[in-house]
Amino acid sequence: MKVRFMKKNTTIKDVARYAQVSIATVSNVLNNVDKASEETKRKVMEAVHTLEYHPNVNAQSLVRQKSNLIGLIFPLSKHLPVYKTFMGDNPFYTEYICGVECSARSRGYDVLITGAGDERQCKEWISKRKIDGAIIMGKYPDSIVKELEELQIPFVMTDAHGMYSERQGSVGINDELGGYIATKHLTDLGHKMIAFAAGDLDYIGGVNHQRYQGYQRALEEVGINSHNGLVFIGTVSFDGGYEIGFKIMERLEPITAVVTVADIMAFGILKSFTVAGRRVPEDYSVVGFDDLKECAYVTPGLTTIRQDIFQKGAITAETLINGIEYEKSINSHVELPLTLIIRNSTGRPSD
Amino acid sequence: MKVRFMKKNTTIKDVARYAQVSIATVSNVLNNVDKASEETKRKVMEAVHTLEYHPNVNAQSLVRQKSNLIGLIFPLSKHLPVYKTFMGDNPFYTEYICGVECSARSRGYDVLITGAGDERQCKEWISKRKIDGAIIMGKYPDSIVKELEELQIPFVMTDAHGMYSERQGSVGINDELGGYIATKHLTDLGHKMIAFAAGDLDYIGGVNHQRYQGYQRALEEVGINSHNGLVFIGTVSFDGGYEIGFKIMERLEPITAVVTVADIMAFGILKSFTVAGRRVPEDYSVVGFDDLKECAYVTPGLTTIRQDIFQKGAITAETLINGIEYEKSINSHVELPLTLIIRNSTGRPSD
DNA sequence: CTGAAAGCGCTTACAG
DNA sequence: CTGAAAGCGCTTACAG
Numbered sequence: 175m176k177v178r179f180m181k182k183n184t185t186i187k188d189v190a191r192y193a194q195v196s197i198a199t200v201s202n203v204l205n206n207v208d209k210a211s212e213e214t215k216r217k218v219m220e221a222v223h224t225l226e227y228h229p230n231v232n233a234q235s236l237v238r239q240k241s242n243l244i245g246l247i248f249p250l251s252k253h254l255p256v257y258k259t260f261m262g263d264n265p266f267y268t269e270y271i272c273g274v275e276c277s278a279r280s281r282g283y284d285v286l287i288t289g290a291g292d293e294r295q296c297k298e299w300i301s302k303r304k305i306d307g308a309i310i311m312g313k314y315p316d317s318i319v320k321e322l323e324e325l326q327i328p329f330v331m332t333d334a335h336g337m338y339s340e341r342q343g344s345v346g347i348n349d350e351l352g353g354y355i356a357t358k359h360l361t362d363l364g365h366k367m368i369a370f371a372a373g374d375l376d377y378i379g380g381v382n383h384q385r386y387q388g389y390q391r392a393l394e395e396v397g398i399n400s401h402n403g404l405v406f407i408g409t410v411s412f413d414g415g416y417e418i419g420f421k422i423m424e425r426l427e428p429i430t431a432v433v434t435v436a437d438i439m440a441f442g443i444l445k446s447f448t449v450a451g452r453r454v455p456e457d458y459s460v461v462g463f464d465d466l467k468e469c470a471y472v473t474p475g476l477t478t479i480r481q482d483i484f485q486k487g488a489i490t491a492e493t494l495i496n497g498i499e500y501e502k503s504i505n506s507h508v509e510l511p512l513t514l515i516i517r518n519s520t521g522r523p524s525d
Numbered sequence: 526m527k528v529r530f531m532k533k534n535t536t537i538k539d540v541a542r543y544a545q546v547s548i549a550t551v552s553n554v555l556n557n558v559d560k561a562s563e564e565t566k567r568k569v570m571e572a573v574h575t576l577e578y579h580p581n582v583n584a585q586s587l588v589r590q591k592s593n594l595i596g597l598i599f600p601l602s603k604h605l606p607v608y609k610t611f612m613g614d615n616p617f618y619t620e621y622i623c624g625v626e627c628s629a630r631s632r633g634y635d636v637l638i639t640g641a642g643d644e645r646q647c648k649e650w651i652s653k654r655k656i657d658g659a660i661i662m663g664k665y666p667d668s669i670v671k672e673l674e675e676l677q678i679p680f681v682m683t684d685a686h687g688m689y690s691e692r693q694g695s696v697g698i699n700d701e702l703g704g705y706i707a708t709k710h711l712t713d714l715g716h717k718m719i720a721f722a723a724g725d726l727d728y729i730g731g732v733n734h735q736r737y738q739g740y741q742r743a744l745e746e747v748g749i750n751s752h753n754g755l756v757f758i759g760t761v762s763f764d765g766g767y768e769i770g771f772k773i774m775e776r777l778e779p780i781t782a783v784v785t786v787a788d789i790m791a792f793g794i795l796k797s798f799t800v801a802g803r804r805v806p807e808d809y810s811v812v813g814f815d816d817l818k819e820c821a822y823v824t825p826g827l828t829t830i831r832q833d834i835f836q837k838g839a840i841t842a843e844t845l846i847n848g849i850e851y852e853k854s855i856n857s858h859v860e861l862p863l864t865l866i867i868r869n870s871t872g873r874p875s876d
Numbered sequence: 877c878t879g880a881a882a883g884c885g886c887t888t889a890c891a892g
Numbered sequence: 893c894t895g896a897a898a899g900c901g902c903t904t905a906c907a908g
Contacts, residue, residue, distance in 0.1 A: 183652065185885055196895040201887060211893060228653040232586040233885035237900045241583060243637075265616035265819075275638055284654060285638050286594075287626055301534065302579040303635060412822055441822040448824045468616075471763055471792040472823055473799045536901055547879040552903060562877060584901035588884045 184225045193221035204229065235304065242283050244494055245305040246274055247296055249314060250289045265466055266438075266483055267311075273487025274309065281495045293318040300325055307494045328497035332490050333381055343497055345490040345508045349381050352479045353388025355514050356433045356461040359477070361396045363522050365431040365459060368393065371418045371443065372435045373410040385435050385463070403427075410435060415442020422458070423450055430458060430523040437462035437469055440476055444519065455521035465515055475517030486510055535576045544572035555580065586655065593634050595845055596656040597625055598647055600665060601640045616817055617789075617834055618662075624838025625660065632846045644669040651676055658845045679848030683841050684732055694848050696841040696859045700732050703830045704739025706865050707784045707812040710828070712747045714873050716782040716810060719744065721751075722769045722794065723786045724761040736786050736814070754778075761786060766793020773809070774801055781809060781874040788813035788820055791827055795870065806872035816866055826868030837861055 190197045195214060202209050203218040210218070221227070235241040248267075271287070278285050286305060290296040293314055300308055300322070308329040310318065322329050330343040360368050370389050372382040386405070393400040406421055408414035415434065419442060422429050434440040440462035447454055454460055454474055462469060465480035489508055496506075541548040546565060553560050554569040561569070572578070586592040599618075622638070629636045637656060641647040644665055651659055651673070659680040661669065673680050681694040711719050721740050723733040737756070744751040757772055759765035766785065770793060773780055785791040791813035798805055805811055805825055813820060816831035840859055847857075 183655075183885095187885080197886080198888080198895055198897095199893090202894090205887080209893060214893080226652075228649065230587070230655055230885050231653060232583045232592060232655055233900085234887080235583040235900090236581070236587055236885080236902085237887045239900075265619055268616055268619040271622070271638065275640060279640060287622065287636050287638055289626060289630060298579065301577075302582060304534075304581055304583055412818065441819075445822060445824065467763065468792075468819055468822070471796060471819070473796065534901095538901080548902080549879055549881095549904080550877090553878090556903080560877060565877080581901050584884085585903080586884090587886085587901080588903045590884075 183230065184227045186227070186229065188225055189218065189221045189227050192225060193217040241304050241306055243286050243303065243305045244274075244278055244283050244491065244498075245286045245288065245300060245303065245308040246271065246311065247299070247308055248287070248289045248311045250291045265468065266464060269467075269483040270487040273484040273489075274491045275487075276484075277488040277491035278495070281491075283491075283495060285491075293321045297321045297325060300327065307498045309490055309494060328494060330490055330494045330497070332486070343493045343506055343508075345486060345493055345510065347481050347486075347510050347512055349384035350388040350391070352463060352481075352512050353385030353433065353435075354392045355388070355512065356385075356463065356479050357389045357392035358395070359461060359514055359516070359520065360431045360433065360459060361392055361398070363431075363459065363520060365523050366398060367404070367427060367429045367431070368398075369404045369406055369422055369429050369432045370434075371406045371408065371415065371422075371432055371439055373407070373414075375405070375407060382435050389433055404429070408439070410439055412438055412442040412445070415439035415444075416446045417442075419443040419446025420450070423447070423452065431520070432458060432460045434461065435463050437464045437466045437476060437478055440478070440519075441468065441472060444472065444474075444476070454519050456524050459520040459523070461520060465513075469515070469517065474519045477517045477520040478515050480513040480515045481510055534581065535578050537578070537580065539576055540569065540572045540578050543576060544568040592655050592657055594637050594654065594656045595625075595629055595634050595842065595849075596637045596639065596651060596654065596659040597622065597662065598650070598659055599638070599640045599662045601642045616819065617815060620818075620834040621838040624835040624840075625842045626838075627835075628839040628842035629846070632843075634842075634846060636842075644672045648672045648676060651678065658849045660841055660845055679845060681841050681845045681848070683837070694844045694857055694859075696837060696844055696861065698832050698837075698861050698863055700735035701739040701742070703814060703832075703863050704736030704784065704786075705743045706739070706863065707736075707814065707830050708740045708743035709746070710812060710865055710867070710871065711782045711784065711810055712743055712749070714782075714810065714871060716874050717749060718755070718778060718780045718782070719749075720755045720757055720773055720780050720783045721785075722757045722759065722766065722773075722783055722790055724758070724765075726756070726758060733786050740784055755780070759790070761790055763789055763793040763796070766790035766795075767797045768793075770794040770797025771801070774798070774803065782871070783809060783811045785812065786814050788815045788817045788827060788829055791829070791870075792819065792823060795823065795825075795827070805870050807875050810871040810874070812871060816864075820866070820868065825870045828868045828871040829866050831864040831866045832861055 186197045186200050189200045195218060199210055199214060200218050203215050275285050288299055290299055296318060307327055310329055310331050330345060332345050357368060370386060372386060375383050375386055377383060390400045406418040408418045432443055440460050443460055444454060447458055452458060462476045462478035465478045469476040469478050493506055493508055537548045537551050540551045546569060550561055550565060551569050554566050626636050639650055641650055658678055661680060661682050681696060683696050708719060721737060723737060726733050726737055728734060741751045757769040759769045783794055791811050794811055795805060798809055803809060813827045813829035816829045820827040820829050844857055844859055
């Protein structure tokens with residue numbers, strides 16, 4: 175295999191030679207170790223500029239034992255032919271990555287993205303790449319926390335609940351509250367038969383389950399007995415929502431509204447209603463979750479629970495980098511605000 | 526600033542000690558340099574496993590002069606308060622990044638993501654991070670090619686046309702053909718007054734301009750005189766499309782169809798029509814470009830020109846890595862296929 | 877088949 | 893204020 179080598183870059187030696195000083199002095203000047211005289215500093219900086227010198231980060235990482243790299247790790251969808259990362263389906267991640275990158279850049283870190291099939295791959299990748307910290311997306315089994323703690327680097331779980339989120343940094347929202355607000359909006363409008371469309375509810379403490387609890391609380395508050403018959407489980411995707419939409423329409427009891435755990439699911443539900451000739455919000459009211467940009471694009475615009483996804487990414491990166499640079503902020507659990515955004519997919523029940 | 530140091534990882538020395546061999550032998554075994562005896566190999570591998578040893582990539586990069594890192598560089602939106610990367614607006618990038626990451630991972634590379642405001646920042650970042658190759662998204666000024674060539678690393682421009690794409694690797698589609706197919710679909714349906722909604726047409730050779738030429742060709746083919754009055758320029762975004770939609774409706778001449786350069790723009794146009802009470806496709810036919818997943822989500826489903834975005838990312842990474850590992854494939858210009866996807870946003874003109 | 881040694885490009889005590 | 897030297901964790905001729 176013929177490898178194309180990197181350009182022979184100018185090194186610290188070249189700069190030292192040009193400025194007629196030692197490499198230690200060049201290093202000191204560049205790292206703001208205030209030892210050199212003004213005159214020496216000037217000479218060094220001049221050499222740096224004319225030679226267009228950039229320190230080799232690999233060498234720096236090696237000696238500093240710090241890479242200034244953070245990893246953003248996504249689960250892989252194992253059921254696909256290629257091991258695609260999980261994000262493919264959801265535009266949520268574009269905004270999220272954007273936020274992570276933006277914070278990281280402003281703090282002098284770079285972002286390494288990868289997919290990892292399971293906790294072991296995750297761990298291996300981290301220890302191989304020598305990243306300073308990791309952001310773990312989505313849901314790996316709880317055991318991942320134990321694995322990662324062995325690595326002794328800071329990491330932040332995002333959208334993770336349950337016991338393990340108590341142990342390291344986390345950034346999330348109050349999911350219970352989100353479910354509550356969404357549902358209360360519908361009960362306020364006068365709906366009684368409100369369905370709940372979600373992914374896996376079995377994982378107690380997970381995002382889905384928390385939102386479900388909020389849904390139940392809102393119903394109980396107005397004396398409606400929530401029963402399992404109104405819960406629809408599917409994949410958190412457009413297709414998952416589409417299927418659920420048809421199941422909802424098949425129901426004999428007159429469901430008039432749906433709370434969902436993700437906009438993407440709500441879009442599928444809306445589509446199924448349209449295909450079947452039902453009107454929104456006249457026949458069904460639908461509330462999403464996330465406030466993807468697409469909520470404003472579709473017709474009718476989707477009423478949803480807004481979380482600032484860009485900010486979420488940005489704060490996650492901040493939290494992580496604080497954890498890397500100061501001990502203090504690891505174990506911090508940031509909770510981001512939530513807003514109900516009312517558009518045209520919700521209205522009074524027509525009876 | 527109290528820095529948390531990386532865990533003191535097991536190094537090659539630990540392995541050598543454990544296996545009772547020299548570090549050179551450990552290195553040879555791990556790099557498949559077939560020198561060691563079977564017995565020695567076994568001992569080394571055992572040590573590697575029990576100590577959970579992972580070579581430090583920073584050290585490897587330093588001595589090999591190769592980082593196994595590729596960079597994915599996005600322009601920054603300068604008009605925003607924060608320097609967000611450009612992708613924020615368009616779900617296109619989620620799929621694209623997914624494709625890049627997937628290819629890279631399978632070839633043993635990792636993907637570093639960053640935003641860079643201009644060519645200089647771009648260049649600086651690359652030479653600082655010592656990446657093996659770069660993928661440059663979107664459009665920087667032509668001068669970027671000259672800048673990057675000085676770095677002597679392979680790079681691939683994506684969705685870039687014009688003189689500079691002749692010089693290094695590129696991956697794209699036949700944009701002229703895309704514009705042609707989209708427009709021909711409409712002329713086949715019987716449309717005569719077909720608008721063209723795009724971003725900047727001034728950049729000759731750019732994506733917008735190429736597609737515009739295809740649009741013109743399709744019109745000329747059926748004897749329709751394309752004139753500038755039917756061209757609508759705006760930002761390639763939902764909002765840009767939304768504004769253009771209203772401009773189209775204001776027109777006295779009876780426009781019956783619109784060709785766009787991006788789905789995201791088409792969504793904005795569709796929305797403006799809905800808001801104004803116009804029907805699609807009865808009053809207006811609309812054709813998008815890209816085939817974002819959202820095309821199937823909206824109602825009516827958007828007729829569009831499909832390009833396989835995941836594949837585009839995957840092939841871009843392939844091309845780049847080939848360029849890194851073998852000289853041969855740099856300067857290769859890959860053209861990905863295009864398909865017309867007919868949904869419900871297009872139909873015969875109603876007159 | 878195996879190992880001692882040089883070197884990749886830096887930083888950091890340490891001595892002067 | 894400045895520089896020589898050791899060392900970060902590897903790979904790669906080279907010698908045996």
